[in-house]
Amino acid sequence: MSQWNHDMASAPIGTEKIVTRTVKGKPTAVKEYHVDAVWLATKDGKVHRSYWIPTTAKVEGRWSGFSVGSDQPVAWQPYIVPDHPGALTALERIQAKLITHKHTFADDVGSGA
Numbered sequence: 003m004s005q006w007n008h009d010m011a012s013a014p015i016g017t018e019k020i021v022t023r024t025v026k027g028k029p030t031a032v033k034e035y036h037v038d039a040v041w042l043a044t045k046d047g048k049v050h051r052s053y054w055i056p057t058t059a060k061v062e063g064r065w066s067g068f069s070v071g072s073d074q075p076v077a078w079q080p081y082i083v084p085d086h087p088g089a090l091t092a093l094e095r096i097q098a099k100l101i102t103h104k105h106t107f108a109d110d111v112g113s114g115a
Contacts, residue, residue, distance in 0.1 A: 014040060
């Protein structure tokens with residue numbers, strides 16, 4: 003089912019975080035940019051995996067894979083990494099655990115003297 007959102011202003015653009023790293027033996031605050039991957043749809047019917055590249059002193063902010071002035075995306079949706087086809091769902095894991103640990107009262111009846 004499609005979850006396209008046509009409000010491009012609401013697309014996640016990542017976050018800036020200040021982290022502390024040790025540089026030459028001294029703790030140093032460093033600014034990192036953490037991207038939020040999204041699917042972007044264009045007018046020509048293509049879908050691209052992308053993320054926001056923030057504005058810097060030299061470059062205007064834009065979506066990765068799109069140049070300034072090119073056709074811009076018309077819709078977005080979250081980039082969701084699917085489960086591996088061999089992975090069990092949470093319910094399947096619970097059911098498998100119950101089957102391997104199946105134990106009933108009848109198993110204990112008449113078991114010893």
